[in-house]
Each structure stands twice: as structure tokens, then as C-alpha cells.
Amino acid sequence: MQQLENLYRQIIMDHYKNPRHKGLIDSDRYRTHHIKNPSCGDDITVQSAVKDGIVKDVRHDGSGCSICCSSASVLATLMIGQNIDSAQKLTDNYLNMIMNRPVDENLDLEDALAYQGVKQFPARIKCATIAWKAFEQTLKEWSDNDE
Amino acid sequence: MDAHKLKQCFPILTSQPLIYLDTAASSLTPKRVIATMNEYYTEYPVNVHRGVYQISYKATERYTAARQTIADFINADYEETVFTRGASSALNLIATSYGLNNLTANDEIIVSELEHHSHILPWQQVAKKTGAKLIYVPLNSEGRITTENFKKVLSDQTKVVALTYISNVMGYQTPLEEIIPLAHQKNAIVSVDAAQAAPHKTIDVKKLNCDFLAFSGHKMLGPTGIGILYGKRELLDKLEPVEFGGDMNDQVNLYDAVWKETPYKFETGTPPIAEAIGLAEAVRFLQELDPEAILNHEIALKQKAVEALIKLEGVTVYNPTSETGIIAFNLDGVHPHDAVSFFDQENIALRAGHHCAQLIIQWLKVPATLRASFYAYNTHEDVDTFIEVVKKARDFFTSVGF
Ligand SMILES: Cc1ncc(COP(=O)(O)O)c(C=O)c1O
Numbered sequence: 103m104q105q106l107e108n109l110y111r112q113i114i115m116d117h118y119k120n121p122r123h124k125g126l127i128d129s130d131r132y133r134t135h136h137i138k139n140p141s142c143g144d145d146i147t148v149q150s151a152v153k154d155g156i157v158k159d160v161r162h163d164g165s166g167c168s169i170c171c172s173s174a175s176v177l178a179t180l181m182i183g184q185n186i187d188s189a190q191k192l193t194d195n196y197l198n199m200i201m202n203r204p205v206d207e208n209l210d211l212e213d214a215l216a217y218q219g220v221k222q223f224p225a226r227i228k229c230a231t232i233a234w235k236a237f238e239q240t241l242k243e244w245s246d247n248d249e
Numbered sequence: 250m251d252a253h254k255l256k257q258c259f260p261i262l263t264s265q266p267l268i269y270l271d272t273a274a275s276s277l278t279p280k281r282v283i284a285t286m287n288e289y290y291t292e293y294p295v296n297v298h299r300g301v302y303q304i305s306y307k308a309t310e311r312y313t314a315a316r317q318t319i320a321d322f323i324n325a326d327y328e329e330t331v332f333t334r335g336a337s338s339a340l341n342l343i344a345t346s347y348g349l350n351n352l353t354a355n356d357e358i359i360v361s362e363l364e365h366h367s368h369i370l371p372w373q374q375v376a377k378k379t380g381a382k383l384i385y386v387p388l389n390s391e392g393r394i395t396t397e398n399f400k401k402v403l404s405d406q407t408k409v410v411a412l413t414y415i416s417n418v419m420g421y422q423t424p425l426e427e428i429i430p431l432a433h434q435k436n437a438i439v440s441v442d443a444a445q446a447a448p449h450k451t452i453d454v455k456k457l458n459c460d461f462l463a464f465s466g467h468k469m470l471g472p473t474g475i476g477i478l479y480g481k482r483e484l485l486d487k488l489e490p491v492e493f494g495g496d497m498n499d500q501v502n503l504y505d506a507v508w509k510e511t512p513y514k515f516e517t518g519t520p521p522i523a524e525a526i527g528l529a530e531a532v533r534f535l536q537e538l539d540p541e542a543i544l545n546h547e548i549a550l551k552q553k554a555v556e557a558l559i560k561l562e563g564v565t566v567y568n569p570t571s572e573t574g575i576i577a578f579n580l581d582g583v584h585p586h587d588a589v590s591f592f593d594q595e596n597i598a599l600r601a602g603h604h605c606a607q608l609i610i611q612w613l614k615v616p617a618t619l620r621a622s623f624y625a626y627n628t629h630e631d632v633d634t635f636i637e638v639v640k641k642a643r644d645f646f647t648s649v650g651f
Contacts, residue, residue: 106594110587110649119650141602143610143617144586165616167586168651223590 105222110168113176113216118168123178126163135239136164137232144170144229148236150181152244157181157189160237167229169220174233176213186241193238200230250538250546252628259626268597268631273417273575273604273622275467276448282470285530286523297522298496312522315529316512322532323462323479324453331478331485331512332520336444337367339463339478342515343440344371346488347461348409354380356408359437361386361394362608363416363423368442369608372411381408391570392419392612396427407437414446414462418606418620419568420551420575422446429458438484444468444476448535448624449544449573454479466524471531475524478515485511492517543625547574550623550632557636563643567613574623577613580639583646585619591642597635 126134132149139145144166151159160181162174181189188209195209202221220230256262258279262269269277289311293304297312320330333339348371352358358372358381376383384407387398394412403410410432415422425441432439438460443452447464454462461484465476480488490497490508494517500507508514535543551574558566558578567577580588585601592599600620603610610617621635 106591106645107649109590115650143603167584169587223593225593226586226590229586 105219109219109223111216111219113213114168114172117172117175117179117213121162121171121175123159123161123175123182124163126161127159132159132161133240133243135236135243137236137239139166139170139228139232144232146170146174146233146236148174148177148233148240150237150240150244152186152241155185155187157184157186162233166232169217169226169229170232173214173217173230176216177233177237180212180214181237186244190238190241193234193241196234197231200227250542250625252546252626255538255626256628262626266596268627268634270621270623270627270631270635271598271600272448272468272624273420273445273620274600275473276470276624277626278472279470279531279534281534282472282527282530286472286527289523289526296519308522311526312520315525318529318532319477319525322452322536323447323477324455325479326482328511329454329479329482329485331480331515332525333463333476333478333515334474334521335467335476336365336442336463336465337476339476340368340440340442341371342478342491343461343463343480344375344411345491347438347440347484348372348375348381349378350489352379352381352408355406356381357384357404357406358382358409358411359384359386359399359402359407359432360411361413361423362388362612363392363394363419363421364411364413364606364608365417365442365444366605366607367444368411368413368440372409382406386412388612391421392568392609393421394423394428396424396431399428400431403431403435403437405435407432407435409440410437411440411442413442413444414450414452415443415573416606416609417445417575418577418604418609418618420445420571420573420577420622421568422572425457425459433458445573445575449540449547451540460484466528466531469528469531470534471528472521472524475521475528480511482511485515488515490514490517494518538625544573546625547623547627548572550574550627550629551576553629554621554623554632554635557632558639561640561643563647564639567615567618574627576621576623577618578621579615579618580643580646583642583651585617587646587651588619588642591645592638595634595638595641597638 131151134149136147146164149161160178198205259277293307297309441459441462443464448469462479467473497517498506563581589601
């Protein structure tokens with residue numbers, strides 16, 4: 103049970119119960135990406151607003167398990183204020199951490215470090231990465247059309 | 250049924266601590282089925298219907314005998330028993346070949362919200378392409394298909410009735426014995442999804458008088474990658490194949506070709522030989538166990554579990570009256586995907602999600618459910634442990650703030 107206790111740490115439960123930056127905004131300042139995991143029903147939409155190379159805002163909405171929903175909130179909190187380059191690096195680092203690949207220890211994932219425990223639950227990797235993958239797609243759109 | 254003794258027949262149940270409650274997704278594979286498939290790969294691992302040397306003859310003989318064993322199991326004729334990749338591909342064959350060639354915009358197809366995606370999507374496609382209308386049987390308050398409600402949607406326009414025999418989420422049995430004669434009075438054909446019935450029901454296609462029926466090997470102690478399409482001979486004779494190539498033709502000319510007779514015209518390419526022989530062994534095993542005894546055992550376990558679950562605060566059961574070993578439930582306020590990790594840590598395998606049946610999940614108005622399915626190799630102790638873990642899980646999630 104220790105492993106599960108670790109997984110459902112305070113940070114995760116806090117973001118699950120009190121999600122930050124939740125709710126989508128209908129504006130062309132945002133790029134939007136929606137991902138659905140049909141097998142478990144996780145369904146998340148992530149938006150980002152980028153201006154002058156800086157992530158100005160991140161929004162999210164959807165439904166799913168605690169790992170999925172909380173990680174969208176943690177993601178938004180971490181990304182707002184980052185430049186595109188570091189936002190991409192943080193995303194890579196997070197995904198590497200979850201998939202048990204080498205990580206760059208110098209990058210500070212802040213609250214997102216709480217998801218380290220997910221690697222002990224390979225069946226939950228999808229839950230922990232879905233919002234981040236959606237965010238990554240919005241970043242890609244920003245760099246594809248240069249804002 | 251001695252479930253303790255039966256556990257010894259399943260390598261996965263003796264090699265590690267595991268309470269397997271996900272048979273509705275896939276049953277476990279008994280040693281003797283694995284051994285039968287190994288025997289094929291070690292002693293006569295060659296193609297069928299092609300070689301004229303000894304081991305090829307043996308392969309062909311075993312493969313042919315396997316089809317007869319399976320045909321007998323459902324009281325079908327050899328020619329009416331088609332090997333497919335599984336229930337999904339059998340159900341697709343029916344819809345694609347029968348549906349696309351026989352339906353028009355004036356026709357209606359009766360389906361239900363209890364259907365697995367593999368029985369709804371093929372007919373949804375037929376409806377889109379032919380203009381035929383999909384008509385849903387209204388489910389009663391428990392989520393069941395009833396004869397009463399079926400009568401409300403049956404009409405002179407009904408051409409096809411496509412219903413599940415047993416629901417893979419609710420475990421309800423459809424009253425097909427009443428529905429099929431009604432459908433036939435309107436000259437409609439009936440396609441039955443028996444994927445959840447074959448593991449624990451004696452299916453007699455002649456008595457049931459269904460027109461088509463499909464099931465999968467991996468849900469009835471057999472291997473993956475093989476399933477059965479049953480069709481009445483006169484329908485199969487008229488049905489066009491949907492896949493073309495080697496083995497399914499008698500004569501090939503530059504601009505046309507002549508098909509073999511059923512079942513071969515539906516089976517192009519090298520078939521799943523080991524799987525066919527393995528499935529026949531699974532059928533023999535099932536017959537020795539006696540499907541009726543399996544079902545009674547399952548129901549006893551399910552009943553015991555449901556009685557305990559409905560007494561628990563913080564647990565919702567969606568199908569307390571199901572007539573199989575399936576329980577659909579949730580821990581209140583806990584997403585099933587969170588819950589299932591807890592069970593996993595306790596070596597209990599459950600399913601979480603929509604079980605490839607989104608329509609019934611929508612009908613239940615929940616995002617997803619947990620599903621426990623009991624089978625022949627589960628014991629009363631498995632039920633006790635399961636209930637203990639349900640309580641522990643509920644308390645754990647409450648303690649971390651769900
Ligand atoms: C009722 C029902 N129909 C069809 C299927 C599809 O079977 P398969 O995945 O073996 O093709 C399943 C299995 O998930 C099922 O439970």
C-alpha cells in the first residue's frame with residue numbers, strides 16, 4: 103500500500119480537488135488540443151496562449167481519473183510564464199520521468215515531481231501523460247506558425 | 250464444481266498470487282489447451298489443405314476435426330461453422346456481407362444500447378451506407394432488453410435484429426427464445442452476439458433458430474485470434490465473401506472466379522491452425538466441466554459478492570439482478586481507474602472503463618465502471634478477499650481525500 107500512498111500524495115489530491123486554471127476560453131489567443139483515451143474514458147482538452155515566445159496562459163478541462171485531472175492542473179501551474187523552449191524541455195523531462203527514462207536533474211519540475219511514483223504503475227502512465235501530450239501539441243502549433 | 254482443484258489446471262493461477270476477476274474480457278488458458286497448441290507447433294507445424302505429405306495430412310485432419318467439435322458444441326453443421334479472427338470479425342462479416350447486400354433505405358435494423366461496439370458499429374455503418382434506420386429497443390428500468398419492449402419496435406420494416414445474448418457490462422441475458430420467433434414472423438433475420446454466452450451456456454443454434462451467431466475463443470478457455478461465425482446453411486450459401494484470395498476459390502480466370510462452398514469461401518489465406526485445434530480442446534474441456542455447472546457456480550459467487558457489496562456504504566452496484574458472474578459497480582466518488590490500481594496492488598485483476606460498450610455506460614449516466622466477472626476457477630475465498638479489498642479501497646480513497 104506504501105506505493106499507492108506515495109502516489110496519491112498531498113499535491114496530487116490537492117490539484118484533483120482544487121484544480122487551478124480549469125475551464126476553457128473561447129478566444130483566438132489560444133491554441134487548443136483535445137485527447138481522449140478511449141479505453142479508460144480520460145478525456146482532456148488543454149489550451150495554451152503564447153505571446154512574444156512566452157506561455158501567457160494554460161487552461162484545461164475534461165474528465166478522468168485523479169491522476170489525469172490533477173496532472174493537467176499541475177501542468178498549467180508550472181507552464182505559465184515559461185518561454186516556449188523551456189516549456190518544451192520541461193515537458194520532455196516530465197515525460198521522461200514518467201516513462202523511467204533518463205532525466206535532466208537541473209530542470210525543476212516543481213509540483214510535477216509528485217508524479218514520479220507513476221512509474222511504479224505502468225498501467226497508469228497514460229493517465230499521467232495525456233494532458234502533457236495535449237499541451238505539447240499546442241506548443242507545436244505555436245512553433246509551426248510562429249505565433 | 251471444485252474450483253480449488255480447477256485452479257491447478259491454469260498455469261497463471263499457480264505461478265503467482267492472482268485473483269482473476271476479468272474473465273468477461275478474456276478467460277485464462279488451461280494447461281491442456283496450451284499443450285494441444287504446443288503439440289501442433291512441435292509435431293506437425295505445417296499448413297492445411299496444401300501439402301500431401303504425412304504431417305500436412307495430420308494437420309489437415311486435426312484442423313477438420315476441430316471444426317466438427319466446435320460445430321457439435323453449438324449443434325451446427327460443419328458447413329455452417331466458419332472460422333474467423335474472433336467475434337468482432339464474425340459480426341463484421343454478417344453486417345458487411347448480409348447488410349450491405351440486402352438492406353435499403355426502407356428497412357430497419359433493431360439493435361440495443363447493451364451491444365458491444367463490435368455489434369453496434371458494423372450495423373451503424375450499414376445504416377449509413379444503405380440509408381436503413383437503426384432502431385434501439387428501449388431498455389427497461391434495470392437496463393434490460395425485454396420481449397415487451399422489443400415488440401414496441403418490431404415492425405413490417407424490420408429486416409435485421411442484431412442483439413447480444415448476454416451483455417458484457419450488465420450480465421443480463423436477452424430473452425432471445427421469445428424474440429427470435431417474433432422477428433421471424435416479420436421475415437427479419439436475427440444476428441446474435443454470443444461472445445459472453447459461449448463460456449457458460451449450452452448454445453443450440455437449431456433450437457434457438459437464430460440466423461447468425463458469433464463468439465470468440467479467448468473468452469471460453471481457448472486461444473486469442475480465433476472465433477466462430479455460425480450462419481444457417483441457406484443464408485451462408487447466398488452470402489458473398491468479404492475477403493478474397495488463396496484457398497477460398499475453386500477456379501480462377503482472368504476476369505472472374507468461382508468460390509468454394511461454405512465455410513471455405515469465407516476463409517481466405519492460411520487459417521489460425523493451432524488456434525482452431527486449441528479452441529476444440531477448450532470446447533472439450535468446457536463440455537467436461539458442464540456449462541450449466543459453470544454458470545451455477547458463477548452465479549453463486551456473484552450472488553454472495555453482490556449481497557456483501559450492497560450492504561457497503563460508498564459502493565454502488567449497477568446490476569444486482571444479473572444472471573451471470575458479472576458485477577458492474579463503482580466506489581462512490583472514485584474514478585474507476587483510480588480504484589483499479591488499488592485492486593491491482595492486492596493482486597486482484599478487475600476491469601475499469603466502458604468495456605467497449607459506451608452506449609450502456611452513457612445509459613447508466615456514469616463516466617465508467619469497475620467490472621468484476623467471476624468464472625469457474627474463482628472460489629468462495631476469492632469472493633471474501635475481493636469484498637475485503639473493496640472495503641480497504643473505499644477506506645483508503647476516503648483517507649486520502651476523495
Ligand atoms: C459481448 C461481446 N461481443 C463482442 C466482443 C468482441 O470479441 P473479440 O474482441 O474477441 O472480437 C466481446 C469481447 O470483448 C464481447 O464481450
